[in-house]
Amino acid sequence: MTDTYQKTATVTKAPVFSMAQVAPWVIAVIFLMVLPIAFGSNSAITIMNQMMITIVFALSYNMLLGQGGMLSFGHAVYMGVGGFFCMHLMNIVEANELPIPLPVLPIFGGLFGLGLATIVGSFSTRKAGTVFAMISLGIGELIAACSVIIVAFFGGEEGMPGDRTYFLPFFGTEFLRQIEVYYLIAFWTVLSALLMYLFSRTPVGRMANAVRDNPERAEFLGYSARWVRFFSFCGAGFFAGIAGGLFAINYEILTETNLSTTQSGIILLITFLGGVGFFFGPILGAIAFTLLQSVLSLQSEIWQLYLGALFLATVMFFPGGLAGVLMMHVPAARMGRLGWLVGPYLRTILPALIGIAGLAALMELLFHVRHSATGDTDMTLFWVTFDSHSILPWIVAIVATVGGIWLARQGAPKLRETWHRANTPGAAKTTGGAA
Amino acid sequence: MDLVVINLIDGLFYGLLLFMLSSGLTLIFSMMGVLNFAHASFYMLGAYFAYQISMYLGFWMGLLIAPLIVGIAGAGVERYGLRRVHQYGHVPELIFTFGLALLIEELVKFFWGNNLMAYQEPEILKFALFSVGANAVPAYKVFMIFTSIAIFVGLLYVLTRTRVGMIIQAALSYPRTVEALGHNVPLVFMGVFGVGTALAGVAGVLAGPVLGTFPGMAFVLGSIVFVTIVIGGLGSLWGALAASLLLGWLTTFAASSSFQFADLLNFFGMTRPEDMSESYLRDLWSLTLPQIGPILPYILMVLILVFRPYGLFGKRDV
Numbered sequence: 001m002t003d004t005y006q007k008t009a010t011v012t013k014a015p016v017f018s019m020a021q022v023a024p025w026v027i028a029v030i031f032l033m034v035l036p037i038a039f040g041s042n043s044a045i046t047i048m049n050q051m052m053i054t055i056v057f058a059l060s061y062n063m064l065l066g067q068g069g070m071l072s073f074g075h076a077v078y079m080g081v082g083g084f085f086c087m088h089l090m091n092i093v094e095a096n097e098l099p100i101p102l103p104v105l106p107i108f109g110g111l112f113g114l115g116l117a118t119i120v121g122s123f124s125t126r127k128a129g130t131v132f133a134m135i136s137l138g139i140g141e142l143i144a145a146c147s148v149i150i151v152a153f154f155g156g157e158e159g160m161p162g163d164r165t166y167f168l169p170f171f172g173t174e175f176l177r178q179i180e181v182y183y184l185i186a187f188w189t190v191l192s193a194l195l196m197y198l199f200s201r202t203p204v205g206r207m208a209n210a211v212r213d214n215p216e217r218a219e220f221l222g223y224s225a226r227w228v229r230f231f232s233f234c235g236a237g238f239f240a241g242i243a244g245g246l247f248a249i250n251y252e253i254l255t256e257t258n259l260s261t262t263q264s265g266i267i268l269l270i271t272f273l274g275g276v277g278f279f280f281g282p283i284l285g286a287i288a289f290t291l292l293q294s295v296l297s298l299q300s301e302i303w304q305l306y307l308g309a310l311f312l313a314t315v316m317f318f319p320g321g322l323a324g325v326l327m328m329h330v331p332a333a334r335m336g337r338l339g340w341l342v343g344p345y346l347r348t349i350l351p352a353l354i355g356i357a358g359l360a361a362l363m364e365l366l367f368h369v370r371h372s373a374t375g376d377t378d379m380t381l382f383w384v385t386f387d388s389h390s391i392l393p394w395i396v397a398i399v400a401t402v403g404g405i406w407l408a409r410q411g412a413p414k415l416r417e418t419w420h421r422a423n424t425p426g427a428a429k430t431t432g433g434a435a
Numbered sequence: 436m437d438l439v440v441i442n443l444i445d446g447l448f449y450g451l452l453l454f455m456l457s458s459g460l461t462l463i464f465s466m467m468g469v470l471n472f473a474h475a476s477f478y479m480l481g482a483y484f485a486y487q488i489s490m491y492l493g494f495w496m497g498l499l500i501a502p503l504i505v506g507i508a509g510a511g512v513e514r515y516g517l518r519r520v521h522q523y524g525h526v527p528e529l530i531f532t533f534g535l536a537l538l539i540e541e542l543v544k545f546f547w548g549n550n551l552m553a554y555q556e557p558e559i560l561k562f563a564l565f566s567v568g569a570n571a572v573p574a575y576k577v578f579m580i581f582t583s584i585a586i587f588v589g590l591l592y593v594l595t596r597t598r599v600g601m602i603i604q605a606a607l608s609y610p611r612t613v614e615a616l617g618h619n620v621p622l623v624f625m626g627v628f629g630v631g632t633a634l635a636g637v638a639g640v641l642a643g644p645v646l647g648t649f650p651g652m653a654f655v656l657g658s659i660v661f662v663t664i665v666i667g668g669l670g671s672l673w674g675a676l677a678a679s680l681l682l683g684w685l686t687t688f689a690a691s692s693s694f695q696f697a698d699l700l701n702f703f704g705m706t707r708p709e710d711m712s713e714s715y716l717r718d719l720w721s722l723t724l725p726q727i728g729p730i731l732p733y734i735l736m737v738l739i740l741v742f743r744p745y746g747l748f749g750k751r752d753v
Binding site: 043065069071073123127129130131132133135137138139141142146148261263268269272294302304305307308309312313314319363366367370371 | 587665726
């Protein structure tokens with residue numbers, strides 16, 4: 001990734017930890033502690049658990065893609081294999097009544113992921129770019145195919161079930177309730193995220209950035225690009241294994257889908273949507289994706305189409321992802337000029353949103369007309385129920401689409417101009433002022 | 436013996452199908468340096484377009500028109516998508532084609548639904564041309580084999596014997612020099628991308644009736660096509676041909692063999708355990724070659740990438 005917005009290492013020696021670095025972590029911990037109090041329903045906790053597991057997984061993926069510049073099409077394998085190993089461990093503990101508490105289980109998943117990553121990384125990290133991507137795809141397909149062949153380890157098509165409640169009680173907790181699992185996962189999420197962040201600050205983590213941007217130059221400085229990639233790869237495998245362990249604890253079953261290339265594709269999508277240029281990008285991506293998935297999939301049958309379009313639009317127009325878009329505003333905010341942008345933003349984004357909603361309505365109408373059962377002409381969209389075969393909803397949708405997009409295009413030049421001035425030091429708010 | 440001949444024909448059929456996809460993909464790779472993940476999606480689009488056209492105008496018009504539409508769509512993707520993403524570097528380009536593959540699959544589901552389409556070969560070719568032993572060989576398969584061979588010969592002729600082919604070859608190696616000589620290199624790139632995707636479209640039109648026209652057809656063939664051009668050597672047309680045929684025959688023979696791994700274990704002096712549920716090797720005892728047939732190409736690719744990253748015929752590193 002040749003994103004230039006990634007903060008480069010400062011030359012001057014800064015204090016090891018500044019207030020600004022510690023504060024986000026403290027806020028995150030407090031936030032995770034009080035979240036179940038605000039949203040205590042079972043479905044909310046289920047979504048939050050899924051979100052946190054995805055966060056760990058996406059962060060580990062970004063160790064490869066964002067920090068190391070290695071595009072992997074088979075990262076789900078490390079999470080899946082770590083999870084399967086934890087499942088076996090769970091069953092062994094159950095059978096032999098071993099005195100192991102549940103909270104340490106993800107460590108073993110991580111170690112197993114690390115082991116697999118060490119083996120694969122020993123030959124796949126020799127090159128970045130296309131070779132690495134192809135090897136990761138090959139290994140991913142290979143292990144995914146093995147899941148139906150090696151039934152003893154992967155459980156075949158039914159998958160591998162287990163029971164988390166047979167572990168040694170941990171300070172009296174037996175993890176029977178969702179909320180207890182929530183805190184377990186939250187603990188591991190914060191710990192893994194912190195460790196991954198610290199890894200990115202170590203010399204190896206810094207060199208990973210250098211090797212990503214210019215491997216030749218890094219080699220001239222005396223670093224082996226291959227070893228640097230290898231360390232990143234092993235780290236990513238370890239944390240993916242931890243995510244797998246958390247998955248095993250939360251769902252108590254792993255199937256072949258956990259290993260599939262589809263899963264690897266989804267994590268690429270999540271990480272890229274969130275933004276690979278910043279450490280917190282994948283976290284945003286995981287949160288946004290899980291929310292989108294749980295909200296949109298209830299509302300629309302074609303939500304994956306929207307997701308694909310959103311992904312493609314991100315790659316083409318915002319290669320920095322969500323985090324990149326957010327961080328674009330930092331210079332303007334530093335100069336206290338975010339307020340300048342509010343008006344033009346409203347004038348452009350509001351019509352654009354209406355246009356997109358209109359386009360989505362058109363798609364939904366078309367989908368309903370093509371695929372609903374004959375005679376079933378009633379559909380509900382945006383909380384309104386109407387007849388999809390009558391002309392009126394089509395007119396409304398077309399007007400909203402064309403009008404919204406036209407208005408947005410009208411507002412765009414003004415926005416661009418204001419944006420430019422807000423980012424130019426010394427510029428006045430309106431044209432004609434002192435330059 | 437009959438079985439061997441039938442497998443040879445089936446393998447040739449599958450291999451040439453792979454070649455129609457991999458030839459375009461490998462041309463596009465040598466031109467832009469990027470693997471087009473969506474290549475198999477254009478193959479799927481070819482099949483669907485041909486199905487839609489064949490409902491109104493018959494199979495032959497579909498074979499003629501559908502690849503044209505696919506080629507135009509491919510050229511459009513290069514012009515308005517890839518060229519834009521190109522400035523960000525190779526990895527975003529790869530991610531872009533990956534996203535495109537996702538989107539095309541969803542679009543196909545959107546328009547045609549999840550079911551298998553009733554797309555069939557033309558009536559005129561629905562008969563058994565000849566039979567080997569008890570196995571009949573459909574005329575359509577033979578037609579397909581000859582069409583692919585004709586396309587390969589035509590492609591080779593255009594690339595090596597015509598002025599356009601010369602400019603393309605020169606533009607692949609020295610784009611700047613060719614541009615300085617007054618040729619429109621971006622147009623050449625767009626054209627090659629269009630022709631490559633159109634070839635994939637032809638493959639889709641021809642394969643749709645045999646392998647089935649459904650939204651998963653791109654996914655099934657997609658990664659195998661990559662494996663093919665990586666094994667053959669990226670950018671090499673002859674390598675793509677050799678690897679396609681190799682994989683075609685490898686998978687066909689593996690799928691029909693009766694080899695069991697239990698025989699191998701017996702050969703090494705191991706005895707079958709009495710209680711299978713306790714043994715960790717129980718899967719190895721019940722494993723057969725047809726079961727692992729589909730993963731043989733991936734094993735081959737990983738081995739090639741580890742020991743000979745240039746591929747069988749490739750000249751340059753991936």
